[in-house]
Amino acid sequence: MNLLPSTQTLALPRELPQRQRLADELHARPFETLASPGRVLSVATLRTDAAQDALCLAHLAELAALDPAAGAIGGPTHQRLQWRGLRIKWERHTEFFSLSVFCEAAQGGAFDTAWLGVLPEGWLARLPGEMVSATLVALLPCAGEPPHVREVAPLFGSEPVVGNRVADGAATVVTDLRSVGGLTRYLVFDHALNRRRAGRTVQRLVEIDTYRMMALLSLPLASRRMGELGAEEAQLASLMERFRGAAEGDEALLGELVALAARVEHALADHGARFSATRAYAGIVERRMAELREAVVPGLQPLSEFLHRRFRPAVESCTATAARQAELSKRIARAAQLLQTRSEVERERQNQSLLASLDRRQGLQLRLQEMVEGLSVIAMTYYGVGLAAYALKPLAKALGASEAWVLGAAVPCVALAVVLNLRRLRRGLASAH
Incomplete structure (x- = not known):
């Protein structure tokens, strides 16, 4: 079996513009390795707007400028640099920034922070944003069984502590999950962790503390x-x-x-x-x-x-x-x-x-119209007979008939003509609408 790396290249179709960024997303935030005895300080600050991104990058650049050997690498969402024996990792998340400082072979007590003294004075305090969590993890070698809880509890004060075996028994974690001096402290006894597994375990503890605080906001x-x-x-x-x-x-x-x-x-x-x-x-x-x-x-x-x-x-x-x-x-x-x-x-x-009222009004209007039409028939008949009298009176005299009888006979005829004419006009108006 040939295990040498291949030097051949393969012609492939044109890539999706964002394909490489999407493929690299799984490796965007790798775990840092850590060996015991080791210390990790992780600080999370709230990200309120995009303007803070540039402030954070400038803050890291300020540190890198003080030591040309810092070797800052990364992009706008994450930065990694070496600083006088410390490893510093900065990440930008959706709602917060996280800054983690790693130290191996730290001296002093489990939760001593003297190893951070190599950082410029006040540099941590000037991190942009308001602090939402600060987690201190101490990784100590422990070949056998971990110390009894009575021996460990004084490190955390008088409060009760909690903990358990993790990583399939390769380590023991003890903490009180309280904020003392702004720090939540974890003590990890390393029984059989390698560097990568120790880094993953510490990172999970840091994320538990950070996301716990973000959830409780x-x-x-x-x-x-x-x-x-x-x-x-x-x-x-x-x-x-x-x-x-x-x-x-x-x-x-x-x-x-x-x-x-x-x-x-x-x-x-x-x-x-x-x-x-x-x-x-x-x-x-x-x-x-x-x-x-x-x-x-x-x-x-x-x-x-x-x-x-x-x-x-x-x-x-x-x-x-x-x-x-x-x-x-x-x-x-x-x-x-x-x-x-x-x-x-x-x-x-x-x-x-309203419709019922309109119906009533229309009924009244119809009856009023019929009454007006009746009066109109009478009036028009009266005037029609009056006009016809000018022709009927000479005709009655020529025929030797009574004028009163002739005019009386003309009244029904005129009235009938008026009624028929009004009906014809009404039908014409109805057909027009």
């Missing part, structure tokens, strides 16, 4: 919104009670309902993304915990159990707030639909009343 918002949602639901219930009682016009109810809907939709637009991010970050924490592959250590509460008991309820509270907010929006939409339906029914009833 919406907890204060959820607590505040719970109170507001109670008031909004009570207002909706009051509106529906007034709607059922029909004690006032729909216009007033609709105005209040629209104002309530506007408030709820504004809250949905403002907080929906935050609550969605909480669900996503909580999912990452769950996956990182699963990737640790825990095994219980006697005398220690498992880390996953502690997170499920404390962290999971907080996430579920945020999820419940988001669901309650969305459900309230749907209830308001249904209430508005009911109000609109009742308004449409009321309009239909008013339209029916």
Whole structure:
């Protein structure tokens, strides 16, 4: 079998413009290797706008400029450099920046930070953005069983500690998951980790702490919104009670309902993304915990159990707030639909009343028209007989007949002619329309 690298090239079809970037995405954030004894400090700061990206890169460039041997490599989303025995990795995420500093063969106590003294004074404090998490991991060699919890607990103070075996028993993790001096501290006893596995284990612990804090960013918002949602639901219930009682016009109810809907939709637009991010970050924490592959250590509460008991309820509270907010929006939409339906029914009833009134008016108008037509027949007959008398009187005298009888006989004839003429005019107008 030939195991030498190939020097041949193959002619392939034209590439998709983004193909190389997509193919390299799996390798965009590789794990750093680490050997015990080792220390890692990871700081995450919130990213509020794109302008901070340039500030972070300038901050790293400032450090690289102080030491030409720093050897900064990377791009706009990640940077790696060497600094006087330290390895520094910077990454840009969607909502935060992460800066990790790695040191091997660090001296001093497990959680001493003297090894960071080689950094320029105040350089860490000037990182752009507000700090959301700071994690300190100490990796110590431990050939046999880890020290008893009574020996480890004093490193964290008087608070109880949690931990377990990870990486299929190759290491033991102990922590109190508290922020002391701004730092959340993890102690990792290395039983049988190689450099790559140690780096992956430490990175997972850092990500658990960082994403845990990012997920909990919406907890204060959820607590505040719970109170507001109670008031909004009570207002909706009051509106529906007034709607059922029909004690006032729909216009007033609709105005209040629209104002309530506007408030709820504004809250949905403002907080929906935050609550969605909480669900996503909580999912990452769950996956990182699963990737640790825990095994219980006697005398220690498992880390996953502690997170499920404390962290999971907080996430579920945020999820419940988001669901309650969305459900309230749907209830308001249904209430508005009911109000609109009742308004449409009321309009239909008013339209029916208006049509009935128009029918009555048309009936009256028809009877008035018939009365006018009757009067018109009489008047036109009177004037027609008057006009005909000028011709009938000489004719009656010539025939020796009575003028009164001749005029009397002409009245029905004239009236009939007038009636027939009016009917013909009415039919002509009807056909025209």
